[in-house]
Amino acid sequence: MKGVCYICNKTFSKAGITKHLKTHLKDDGYIRLYHIRIAGFYDPQYWLHIEIPADAKLKDLDKFLRDIWLECCDHLSAFVINDVYYVSIPEGEKDMNFKLGSVLNIGMEFYHLYDFGSQTKLRLKIMGERNGTLKEKVRILARNNPPKITCSCGEKAKWICTQCFYDSEENCYLCERCAKEHKCEEEMLLPVVNSPRMGVCGYAGGIYD
Numbered sequence: 747m748k749g750v751c752y753i754c755n756k757t758f759s760k761a762g763i764t765k766h767l768k769t770h771l772k773d774d775g776y777i778r779l780y781h782i783r784i785a786g787f788y789d790p791q792y793w794l795h796i797e798i799p800a801d802a803k804l805k806d807l808d809k810f811l812r813d814i815w816l817e818c819c820d821h822l823s824a825f826v827i828n829d830v831y832y833v834s835i836p837e838g839e840k841d842m843n844f845k846l847g848s849v850l851n852i853g854m855e856f857y858h859l860y861d862f863g864s865q866t867k868l869r870l871k872i873m874g875e876r877n878g879t880l881k882e883k884v885r886i887l888a889r890n891n892p893p894k895i896t897c898s899c900g901e902k903a904k905w906i907c908t909q910c911f912y913d914s915e916e917n918c919y920l921c922e923r924c925a926k927e928h929k930c931e932e933e934m935l936l937p938v939v940n941s942p943r944m945g946v947c948g949y950a951g952g953i954y955d
């Protein structure tokens with residue numbers, strides 16, 4: 747799945763974007779910044795590249811992931827780093843008050859889990875670091891283009907029927923017109939969104955969409 751570099755607005759493949767971003771990310775300040783690649787564990791066509799200070803905490807990264815891709819009804823979440831769990835509301839596990847720089851290094855791969863019931867799992871990797879400046883708490887460097895999802899009639903899909911999705915029926919994606927005539931209850935419909943949590947629980951899109 748192709749995506750857009752948010753710095754120069756050009757389109758790149760998932761493989762090409764990492765190399766391309768390196769041409770932008772030079773040392774130009776004094777804040778230690780991590781470049782992180784994030785992708786759906788089971789849906790890698792959803793991906794992001796971000797920059798975040800190494801001094802930020804796991805809970806700051808958790809907040810960002812919830813805002814852009816995950817939050818539906820305040821479920822528990824966790825990072826899994828070297829098999830250690832860092833949980834949003836811990837019960838004996840570690841919490842998320844650790845600085846990224848104290849638990850992560852360049853090249854490390856780790857995971858994020860949202861909702862231990864209908865779980866969405868993400869794969870993250872520290873691609874690099876630099877000394878730079880950052881205006882926002884998290885800077886989006888690049889993001890995948892929304893997948894082109896069509897209704898069986900050929901129109902652009904606006905809704906996903908979660909009932910048909912769970913039953914693995916072929917036509918779970920519906921355009922506005924076909925949604926009106928669909929056999930399942932209207933409450934089963936969720937919007938088609940650019941996120942690996944599309945169609946899960948009550949997920950209706952992020953604050954960046």
Ligand SMILES: [Zn+2]
Nearest residue numbers: 751753754755
């Ligand atoms: Zn660029």
Ligand SMILES: [Zn+2]
Nearest residue numbers: 818819947948
């Ligand atoms: Zn939910």
Ligand SMILES: [Zn+2]
Nearest residue numbers: 907909910930
């Ligand atoms: Zn249905």
Ligand SMILES: [Zn+2]
Nearest residue numbers: 897899921924
């Ligand atoms: Zn249709």
